[in-house]
Amino acid sequence: MSVGFIELQHLNKRYGVGRKSGSVVALDDLCLSVPEGSLFGLLGPNGAGKTTTLRILCTLLSPDSGSVRVGGRDALADPRSVRSLLGYVAQEVAIDKILSGRELLQLQGDLYHLPRSRRDGRIDELIALLGMEAWIDRRCGGYSGGMRRRLDLAAGLLHCPQVLVLDEPTVGLDIESRSAIWTVLRQLRAAGTTVLLSSHYLEEVDALADRLAIIEAGRVIACGSPAALKDALGGDRVTLRVREFSDENEALQVQALLKGCQGVRQVVVNRAQGFSLNLVIEHDGVVEQLRRQLAEADLPVFALAQSRPSLDDVYLQATGRTLMDAELAVAGNRDAKAERKQSMR
Amino acid sequence: MTSANPPLTSSSNPTSALAEITQETLALTRRLFVQLARRPSTLVAGVLQPLIWLVLFGALFANAPAGLLPGGMSYGRFLGAGVIVFTAFSGALNAGLPVMFDREFGFLNRLLVAPLRSRSSIVLASVLYITTLSLVQSLAIMVTASLLGYGWPGAAGLLLVLVTLLLLVFAVTALSLGLAFALPGHIELIAVIFVANLPLLFASTALAPLSFMPPWLGWLAALNPLTFAIEPIRSAYAGDLSLAAVVLEAPYGNLTTATCLGLLAALAAGLFLAIRPLLDRKLS
Numbered sequence: 218m219s220v221g222f223i224e225l226q227h228l229n230k231r232y233g234v235g236r237k238s239g240s241v242v243a244l245d246d247l248c249l250s251v252p253e254g255s256l257f258g259l260l261g262p263n264g265a266g267k268t269t270t271l272r273i274l275c276t277l278l279s280p281d282s283g284s285v286r287v288g289g290r291d292a293l294a295d296p297r298s299v300r301s302l303l304g305y306v307a308q309e310v311a312i313d314k315i316l317s318g319r320e321l322l323q324l325q326g327d328l329y330h331l332p333r334s335r336r337d338g339r340i341d342e343l344i345a346l347l348g349m350e351a352w353i354d355r356r357c358g359g360y361s362g363g364m365r366r367r368l369d370l371a372a373g374l375l376h377c378p379q380v381l382v383l384d385e386p387t388v389g390l391d392i393e394s395r396s397a398i399w400t401v402l403r404q405l406r407a408a409g410t411t412v413l414l415s416s417h418y419l420e421e422v423d424a425l426a427d428r429l430a431i432i433e434a435g436r437v438i439a440c441g442s443p444a445a446l447k448d449a450l451g452g453d454r455v456t457l458r459v460r461e462f463s464d465e466n467e468a469l470q471v472q473a474l475l476k477g478c479q480g481v482r483q484v485v486v487n488r489a490q491g492f493s494l495n496l497v498i499e500h501d502g503v504v505e506q507l508r509r510q511l512a513e514a515d516l517p518v519f520a521l522a523q524s525r526p527s528l529d530d531v532y533l534q535a536t537g538r539t540l541m542d543a544e545l546a547v548a549g550n551r552d553a554k555a556e557r558k559q560s561m562r
Numbered sequence: 563m564t565s566a567n568p569p570l571t572s573s574s575n576p577t578s579a580l581a582e583i584t585q586e587t588l589a590l591t592r593r594l595f596v597q598l599a600r601r602p603s604t605l606v607a608g609v610l611q612p613l614i615w616l617v618l619f620g621a622l623f624a625n626a627p628a629g630l631l632p633g634g635m636s637y638g639r640f641l642g643a644g645v646i647v648f649t650a651f652s653g654a655l656n657a658g659l660p661v662m663f664d665r666e667f668g669f670l671n672r673l674l675v676a677p678l679r680s681r682s683s684i685v686l687a688s689v690l691y692i693t694t695l696s697l698v699q700s701l702a703i704m705v706t707a708s709l710l711g712y713g714w715p716g717a718a719g720l721l722l723v724l725v726t727l728l729l730l731v732f733a734v735t736a737l738s739l740g741l742a743f744a745l746p747g748h749i750e751l752i753a754v755i756f757v758a759n760l761p762l763l764f765a766s767t768a769l770a771p772l773s774f775m776p777p778w779l780g781w782l783a784a785l786n787p788l789t790f791a792i793e794p795i796r797s798a799y800a801g802d803l804s805l806a807a808v809v810l811e812a813p814y815g816n817l818t819t820a821t822c823l824g825l826l827a828a829l830a831a832g833l834f835l836a837i838r839p840l841l842d843r844k845l846s
Contacts, residue, residue: 276674277671277674277675300675301677305675307668307671309668311667311671312669313593313597313669315600315601316596316597320593320596323589324590324592324593327589328589328590328673329676329677330582330585330679372672560671561665561666561668
């Protein structure tokens with residue numbers, strides 16, 4: 218495989234080393250290669266290490282070990298030259314409430330050493346691109362989440378970076394802002410910018426990314442294009458409900474019945490969806506066979522839906538659980554105070 | 563949509579480093595002043611508080627017997643120098659607050675992902691801002707005090723006053739910036755500022771001369787940097803601008819204006835050197 222524009226090699230990072238409560242592994246030998254000009258998605262549940270990875274890439278955090286290269290430059294040895302290549306849109310948008318959006322962009326332009334005239338011209342371009350005309354001269358304190366995100370995206374794009382890094386750019390956004398951001402990201406990719414975004418929205422990564430990596434517990438567990446990953450799984454997905462509301466016994470009974478069927482690879486009882494059954498089948502013909510089997514056993518069919526594998530199936534295959542389950546599992550583990558400390562300098 | 567290549571920034575361009583440092587420092591300083599202009603309460607409170615001190619505290623001892631104070635000056639005139647220094651001191655003590663809020667709200671991270679030529683720009687902007695603010699507040703107090711009849715040091719005296727204040731402000735700013743990076747949050751920083759403020763004022767010669775104090779307090783006041791700033795200013799107000807003039811008869815020996823200024827300069831330099839490793843670590 219060719220060398221990517223962004224090369225993260227064997228990154229390790231632990232938080233809270235030396236703390237009494239013990240340290241937490243954030244990254245565990247993480248390797249990632251992002252090809253130039255691609256729109257790359259970093260998918261994983263909360264707490265998987267996405268933000269840590271992006272913070273290390275943007276030189277905000279040093280890894281315990283490993284290497285970070287962007288465009289052939291070493292981010293650990295020469296962070297300043299890498300910073301000028303990157304635009305970073307952080308997860309928690311830090312804006313100055315007292316400044317207007319335009320003033321914030323002007324400040325940002327000066328921090329990237331744009332000459333005054335180019336700075337102001339570029340700001341006007343971005344205001345038009347992101348539809349910010351109506352409110353850009355109002356103070357940021359009154360902006361909605363979507364306006365803040367767009368402003369922050371503009372700030373990240375101000376110096377025309379070769380790489381745009383976005384940490385969960387559309388979390389909690391209204392549909393209009395979300396689609397505005399998606400449009401801009403697609404335009405950027407078309408113009409040759411390398412875009413790396415993290416997300417825990419499967420649909421977002423599926424819709425936008427031409428390559429993705431799934432991260433779980435600080436490791437990359439699957440990597441490739443969405444289509445290739447889905448194709449590699451093979452087989453179609455069938456969701457089956459014998460009744461609208463089955464009980465567990467009946468579900469297990471049906472599972473046992475269908476497991477033996479020819480062409481059925483896998484039958485899982487999905488507790489989260491009222492004991493529906495999730496099947497992986499070899500080919501279309503198997504569906505008819507399933508109906509026959511159920512009829513012979515005098516079992517009704519309330520619903521039967523067939524679909525191509527989704528990214529969620531890719532995730533399930535790689536981790537043994539759905540993304541939603543993973544989210545729920547880590548939801549209680551987060552320590553807000555420790556996280557604030559990590560992000561503070 | 564403009565193409566992403568080539569990038570607008572030019573790390574390879576022969577633009578001088580100095581021009582880039584100037585650009586980033588000025589932009590950061592401008593931000594602090596825009597904040598101040600739109601939220602002037604800090605500025606107003608910073609002038610109002612010492613003014614209230616001057617009027618109320620001055621009135622409290624207005625009827626002190628004549629000849630009680632050294633040189634036979636009135637209490638109001640005595641207090642003036644103390645209040646001017648207190649103004650500059652409390653202004654500079656707040657230097658760390660904007661930095662602390664930037665740390666807490668993540669704005670500092672925005673600065674740290676930018677390819678700043680030198681991260682000293684962040685500190686430099688704070689120093690420029692707080693120095694200007696403190697000096698403006700002190701000048702406002704000086705003008706008001708003179709209108710109230712507390713005297714005016716004259717042009718040369720004013721220069722001496724400003725130099726003295728500048729050295730003190732540098733030292734206190736260094737301390738406050740150090741605290742802003744060492745403490746975990748703004749609650750702790752405000753607590754430290756709150757606790758440090760008044761005791762440092764009382765344990766100085768701002769409100770009473772050394773001769774009024776019990777020996778232990780006299781020692782404290784004679785070691786307090788605020789005293790090193792107050793006494794040269796008091797002397798300047800009294801019309802003695804000589805650097806060799808003895809301005810304080812401390813328990814450990816006499817201090818001249820030159821010694822006081824030297825001590826303040828050494829303190830400022832020492833504190834900046836002391837906080838440097840901390841800043842380097844936090845900003846690297």
